[in-house]
Amino acid sequence: MKALVLEQTKSLAIKEMNVYETCGPDEVRIKIMNVGICGSDVHYYLHGGIGDYIVKEPMILGHEASGVVVETGSEVRNLKAGDRVCMEPGIPDGGSRTSRMGMYNLDPAVRFWATPPIHGCLCETVVHPASYTYKLPVNVSYEEGAMVEPLAIGLQGADKAGISPGDTALVTGCGTIGILTAISALAGGCSRVFISDINTDKLAITEKYRNIEPINLNSEDLYDRIMSETDGWGVDKVFEASGSTAAIKDLHRYACPGGTLILVGIPAGDGSASISITGMQAKELRAETVFRYAHKYDRAVRLIASGDVDVKPLIAAVYPFEKSIEAFDAASDPSSKAVKIQIAMDS
Numbered sequence: 001m002k003a004l005v006l007e008q009t010k011s012l013a014i015k016e017m018n019v020y021e022t023c024g025p026d027e028v029r030i031k032i033m034n035v036g037i038c039g040s041d042v043h044y045y046l047h048g049g050i051g052d053y054i055v056k057e058p059m060i061l062g063h064e065a066s067g068v069v070v071e072t073g074s075e076v077r078n079l080k081a082g083d084r085v086c087m088e089p090g091i092p093d094g095g096s097r098t099s100r101m102g103m104y105n106l107d108p109a110v111r112f113w114a115t116p117p118i119h120g121c122l123c124e125t126v127v128h129p130a131s132y133t134y135k136l137p138v139n140v141s142y143e144e145g146a147m148v149e150p151l152a153i154g155l156q157g158a159d160k161a162g163i164s165p166g167d168t169a170l171v172t173g174c175g176t177i178g179i180l181t182a183i184s185a186l187a188g189g190c191s192r193v194f195i196s197d198i199n200t201d202k203l204a205i206t207e208k209y210r211n212i213e214p215i216n217l218n219s220e221d222l223y224d225r226i227m228s229e230t231d232g233w234g235v236d237k238v239f240e241a242s243g244s245t246a247a248i249k250d251l252h253r254y255a256c257p258g259g260t261l262i263l264v265g266i267p268a269g270d271g272s273a274s275i276s277i278t279g280m281q282a283k284e285l286r287a288e289t290v291f292r293y294a295h296k297y298d299r300a301v302r303l304i305a306s307g308d309v310d311v312k313p314l315i316a317a318v319y320p321f322e323k324s325i326e327a328f329d330a331a332s333d334p335s336s337k338a339v340k341i342q343i344a345m346d347s
């Protein structure tokens with residue numbers, strides 16, 4: 001079948017690949033419909049690796065997908081051919097200690113789509129465990145289904161934040177993950193969520209959302225604005241979704257006494273960043289971190305289906321599969337105004 005393959009750094013090709021050949025008893029075969037291009041896909045494309053994960057063999061990209069079930073294994077009871085679905089891209093070893101404790105996202109043996117050496121899902125069909133495949137309600141489109149993966153990260157952050165009804169929040173960074181974190185914070189009970197960035201176009205998208213308030217760092221001082229909006233108190237929850245070391249350095253300043261910092265963004269390089277411990281101690285701040293997600297897919301699907309979470313404004317463009325390389329070049333453009341670019345396999 002045809003697949004979008006990263007052959008080496010900066011070299012993508014649509015070619016025939018023999019993958020996902022057999023469907024086991026607990027697995028389903030899924031015809032892929034929509035796939036979102038993630039920052040990690042772009043990073044593998046441009047740099048050939050992320051940290052210790054280096055692309056050594058040609059690898060199929062893509063991990064944010066929706067599709068339709070075309071075949072079920074003999075033991076599968078929860079799905080049937082024709083079901084519209086989205087898929088959790090990380091498959092842990094269910095017997096590992098982390099999995100048994102419920103933290104299956106932290107299983108070191110997890111096999112995650114498009115994380116070398118594991119192939120992704122930008123191909124005609126995949127075979128996937130039925131237990132990590134989730135039905136889409138009729139009112140959730142394939143485009144929305146492919147947004148469940150990044151939304152799950154936002155929900156993981158909102159969960160880790162321990163939001164109380166009426167809390168205020170700040171999200172630093174207005175990319176896909178930042179906006180979905182802000183939406184998740186509202187869904188989790190926040191009353192107001194500020195979101196900051198220098199990208200005016202991306203900030204403009206948030207104006208479609210009630211109670212998300214953009215702060216343009218080109219023209220405003222973040223600390224002054226947060227303090228003036230909160231009577232000098234600070235916000236209850238500060239979510240970091242940019243990975244910027246400059247943003248991380250100041251996070252404690254925006255939080256109120258007893259507040260929480262939630263580190264969602266991934267700093268570049270060796271992953272380290274500095275923050276003032278004494279600044280955190282002076283307010284007894286709590287710090288939380290997020291690595292992907294666990295137990296969030298069904299919740300993300302329900303929130304989209306309910307109409308309370310609208311992911312559609314984030315989808316900037318949908319390219320046909322034949323134009324996948326153009327789609328990746330658009331997603332790689334640093335001056336891009338687009339938040340999420342998708343590829344439709346069946347257009």
Ligand SMILES: [Zn+2]
Pocket residue numbers: 038039040063064149150
């Ligand atoms: Zn992703």
